Amino acid sequence: xxxxxxxxxxxxxxxxxxxxxxxxxxxxxxxxxxxxxxxxxxxxxxxxxxxxxxxxxxxxxxxxxxxxxxxxxxxxxxxxxxxxxxxxxxxxxxxxxxxxxxxxxxxxxxxxxxxxxxxxxxxxxxxxxxxxxxxxxxxxxxxxxxxxxxxxxxxxxxxxxxxxxxxxxxxxxxx
Ligand code: OFO
Numbered sequence: 001x002x003x004x005x006x007x008x009x010x011x012x013x014x015x016x017x018x019x020x021x022x023x024x025x026x027x028x029x030x031x032x033x034x035x036x037x038x039x040x041x042x043x044x045x046x047x048x049x050x051x052x053x054x055x056x057x058x059x060x061x062x063x064x065x066x067x068x069x070x071x072x073x074x075x076x077x078x079x080x081x082x083x084x085x086x087x088x089x090x091x092x093x094x095x096x097x098x099x100x101x102x103x104x105x106x107x108x109x110x111x112x113x114x115x116x117x118x119x120x121x122x123x124x125x126x127x128x129x130x131x132x133x134x135x136x137x138x139x140x141x142x143x144x145x146x147x148x149x150x151x152x153x154x155x156x157x158x159x160x161x162x163x164x165x166x167x168x169x170x171x172x173x174x175x
Contacts, residue, residue, distance in 0.1 A: 001065045016100055017054035017057060022047075030079065030086075036083065038162070039158055045165075053126070087137045098131060105120050
């Protein structure tokens with residue numbers, strides 16, 4: 001049975017995962033209107049993955065006698081300055097999510113809730129991967145700079161990256 005403190009902290013995380021999903025969905029839609037099919041495909045998939053992270057938390061909370069609350073969400077921005085600005089935002093956002101996950105892990109230790117602590121280890125590893133990938137993409141975009149043909153090849157490369165990480169959303173569901 002979850003303590004009220006842990007339930008509250010998990011519900012805050014549910015809200016953060018849901019708003020991450022909305023945020024990335026808004027970025028995906030913007031990229032699609034810019035004709036960047038590789039970038040938009042990557043971001044649509046990322047939005048799906050964040051939704052799975054939210055679902056996984058809701059199910060866990062409910063299974064352990066709490067109530068996973070579906071949150072109201074603020075409208076995310078719908079215009080972005082550039083692809084580089086988008087991925088810089090993603091990296092910043094993922095760093096913030098990592099720190100929230102760490103705070104959550106801290107709450108479980110203080111509450112001596114080792115089951116939830118164990119459950120959260122999946123999120124800890126996931127954040128390492130997501131931050132590393134976002135950082136790698138931002139570095140690539142820095143190299144490309146203002147070069148339009150570089151951006152064209154980058155967009156194509158992202159199709160490959162999306163395919164190679166295929167199964168991420170399902171992975172979130174299964175674990
Ligand atoms: Fe939910 O994994 Fe990133 O934010």
